[in-house]
Amino acid sequence: MNYNLICTDIDGTLLNADRYLSDTTVSAFANLPTDTVGVNFPTVLASSRMPSAMYYLQEGLGIKNAPLIAYNGGLILGENGVCIESHTMPLGILEALLPHHAKYTYNLSIYADDDWFTDQEDFWSLREINNTRVTPTYQSALDSLETLRKAQRAPHKLMCMGDVGEIDSIVSHLSDIYSDAVHLYRSKDTYLEITPKHIDKAKALRILLENNFDFGMDTVMAFGDNHNDEELIKHAGFGVAVANATDQLKRLANYVSPFTNKEDAVAKAIERFVSGQ
Template structure:
């Protein structure tokens, strides 16, 4: 029996309008299981989706496992990267035009309103704090804080140069996750959604990973689907994730793949 649903958000749960369809909301309500959203997003960018699913006070996994929040937003574990990574990236950024976004706790800092920041505002319903990157670095240093995630958005050739630059300097400290040619997410090296979920289960629940059904679409969902009791890849998932999953949906996220899998495996006579 499965006692908890853990799902990725972008490319997995959301429809073409980047929100929850009526069918998705209905399926989760009928399943009536604890639900954990696990995403590369910051907490604020997940709260409106929790509200839409009527799980406002539920635990969540932000920054791909970098920040683990228990019920009512209580911090269970926080994993950040050294400020030196940001310092080096700022040196690189001075010579380029890509958008650099800095995420720490539930704050998002970026230095300009541009195509990329406006796109993220539209996608996540969160507005950043606009200030120069070195000012953001100084603020974090003064307040003894560090980034949970750095995100670079821009021309694919510029993103290529960042990957080469940081891999030479900080390969042992950070993971470079490229969700698209134009997007690079930089997170602490040894985190993932499966590790974060285990920590949450130990802290807040009385069952194991075998009792979790999980959903995903991309590289940052591989460990989650590998270690969950039952892993479902949506039709638009990477080939590697499909190979890992217990089941690959015939439907994409835009075709309500998660809702249809919940109906098939948790609500029907075929329930697992």
């Protein structure tokens, strides 16, 4: 089968133990076939990350200014950063979380467009800075709420990082009232990502293909490792789960790599299935 585009998750899928691109991965993407005028093989990064936390990886792969899918499908950017679609959540959800946040110590990070707001430099924010190479704007959550309200903006994502019990409490606090409006996704026991309900990477990729390309999902090779990749792996023409993926994702995949993200799973699958096509 011939593939026309690669769409890959980032954390736990594409990046190595150093949270970056291995030489093997960079080489695999560099060796992808080009078209008759030398244009790069289409590659789309799809992540829960904000755009700025993806740009340096695009540069590393030699696909600067390529389309991308941020916030698990909440923000779809075409070539050169042109916004195709943007899905945010009501400011009332952030407002409802503030009294709860005031009682606990978890980090509350607020993402809107390409801005990241959080109230303090702590273990969690420093960890995210290290992982994503983005520095937040430090201000109180209340000030962030007012900043967004005055600009008539709304969050693409809220992320809560902290003690497992505190994260459990957030889920209980929000799920009864806002379960129809937001998706509460735990990438780890200590991480909770809150995004608009009816978005996913597969929906976003379909929209991107309709706007920027002349082929459909059936010729896409997709890679993932976690629950937020399920729709993408299910609906891509060829879905690949890395060895460290969840059991559910492996069941949905067309191919389960014997290699983890730390063992260059994406690169090895590209070399096996795409480079020689």
